Amino acid sequence: MPSRLLGPQNRYLWFWVFTGPFVVGLGVFVYVPLLWSLALSFFDARNTVTPTHFVGLSNYTSVLGDSAFTSSLATFAVFCLFIVPATYALSLALALMVNRLRLARAFFRSVFFLPTACSYVVASVIWKLSLFNGVRFGLANTVLRWFGQDPVAWLSTSHPPWYWLVIVTVRLWLQAGFYMVLILAGLQRIPRALYEAAAVDGARPGWQVFRHITFPQLRATSVAVVLLLVINAFQAFDEFYNLLSTARGYPPYARPPLVYLYYVALGQGQDLGIGSAGAVVLALIIALVTVVQARWFGLGRKEE
Numbered sequence: 001m002p003s004r005l006l007g008p009q010n011r012y013l014w015f016w017v018f019t020g021p022f023v024v025g026l027g028v029f030v031y032v033p034l035l036w037s038l039a040l041s042f043f044d045a046r047n048t049v050t051p052t053h054f055v056g057l058s059n060y061t062s063v064l065g066d067s068a069f070t071s072s073l074a075t076f077a078v079f080c081l082f083i084v085p086a087t088y089a090l091s092l093a094l095a096l097m098v099n100r101l102r103l104a105r106a107f108f109r110s111v112f113f114l115p116t117a118c119s120y121v122v123a124s125v126i127w128k129l130s131l132f133n134g135v136r137f138g139l140a141n142t143v144l145r146w147f148g149q150d151p152v153a154w155l156s157t158s159h160p161p162w163y164w165l166v167i168v169t170v171r172l173w174l175q176a177g178f179y180m181v182l183i184l185a186g187l188q189r190i191p192r193a194l195y196e197a198a199a200v201d202g203a204r205p206g207w208q209v210f211r212h213i214t215f216p217q218l219r220a221t222s223v224a225v226v227l228l229l230v231i232n233a234f235q236a237f238d239e240f241y242n243l244l245s246t247a248r249g250y251p252p253y254a255r256p257p258l259v260y261l262y263y264v265a266l267g268q269g270q271d272l273g274i275g276s277a278g279a280v281v282l283a284l285i286i287a288l289v290t291v292v293q294a295r296w297f298g299l300g301r302k303e304e
Contacts, residue, residue, distance in 0.1 A: 037276045045273035055150060058279035072260040073285075079256060080233045081170045083282065088222070091179035096210075097185045098180070109184065111176040120174060120238035123281055127170045128243050155244055158253050163244060163274070167254070170239050174233070179225050186221030227290060227291040234286050239266060253273065257282050 007253050011017025035051070041059050043051035071121075115123070126270050131139045132154040141151035154162045194213050203209050237258040244251055250259065261282070 018294070037279055040272050041276040041280050043273050045276070047080070047270045047272075049272060051273065053274070059273045060281065063274050063278040063281060068255070069257070069260055069281075071256045072257045075254055075256050078164070079167070079231060079236060082164060084226060084229045085173055085232055086168060087172055087179060088225060089177055090176045091183055091225070092218075094180040095183035095187055098212075101183055107184060109181065112180055116175065116178045118174060120170075121242055123170050123174055124239045124242035127166055127239075156251070158251075161253070163254055166172055167239055170243070171236070179229070182225055183218065183221055186218045187214070189207060190217045218252045219297075223294070226297070227255050227293055230289060230293065231286060234282065234289075 001201050042054060042056060043053050044053040045051040048175065050064065072221050094112050098105060098112070101108060133139075134151070134153040134156060135141070136145065136151050138151075138156065144151060144163075152162055152301065154166050157163070190213070194217070196208065198209055199205075199212055203212065231241075235258065240259050241262070242253060243249070244254055250263065257278070261275050261278045263277060265272050
């Protein structure tokens with residue numbers, strides 16, 4: 001057995017030296033909790049992580065029958081409809097602009113990518129206290145006052161739901177640069193010969209070239225970007241929780257699935273069994289949506 005792991009003359013020794021700690025960490029901190037969460041979903045696990053009362057699928061029927069959980073899925077659907085096309089369009093526009101630069105391309109690429117390194121918590125606090133503060137000192141309300149408009153309680157007004165503007169803009173600022181880099185890599189892989197052939201055929205630079213050459217050549221990159229955007233939208237938590245929660249708790253509106261699971265599993269009831277069941281259901285929904293979306297866009301299909 002040791003000879004199989006290390007190979008002849010210990011050829012694989014350094015491979016295990018460098019990757020071993022990461023493999024152990026991945027197993028202990030990722031796969032073991034995932035399997036334990038799956039096990040908890042079949043038990044009555046209130047205020048304990050070592051339950052003994054097996055309840056079968058009772059936790060799943062409870063979470064699927066909870067209107068708060070289905071409402072959280074509806075909140076995700078609205079958030080996804082806002083954030084996915086907006087982020088893709090902004091990232092594509094930034095990538096096209098940066099790709100056309102001849103000077104300082106690396107500088108602008110770094111500037112647009114820099115927000116990715118910012119914490120979601122920090123960005124949410126800045127948006128909440130400085131930009132969209134519900135009093136007259138916030139930047140957004142200051143601009144409104146310049147035009148003679150009354151201040152808006154951005155995060156506490158549900159009719160109209162101004163909080164979506166705050167949530168979507170902070171997510172746009174945080175992630176557009178990352179997807180811009182992915183699309184920019186796709187743009188740089190497009191052969192220049194295609195553009196030269198289009199120019200010879202009389203294609204006009206601008207929209208015509210973009211529509212018939214650039215955008216079709218970005219198909220694989222676009223599919224990957226949209227898939228990542230949908231998955232990340234399912235995992236939204238930090239901006240919702242830090243923007244909308246107050247000392248009195250979280251409001252009844254705009255609860256994405258992870259916020260719902262947080263309050264179920266770690267709230268006053270601490271029902272880890274139902275929380276785990278909800279997490280499993282959410283993971284299955286993410287997997288199903290990803291597979292359907294990949295098949296719909298033809299991810300991995302050979303180009304004809």
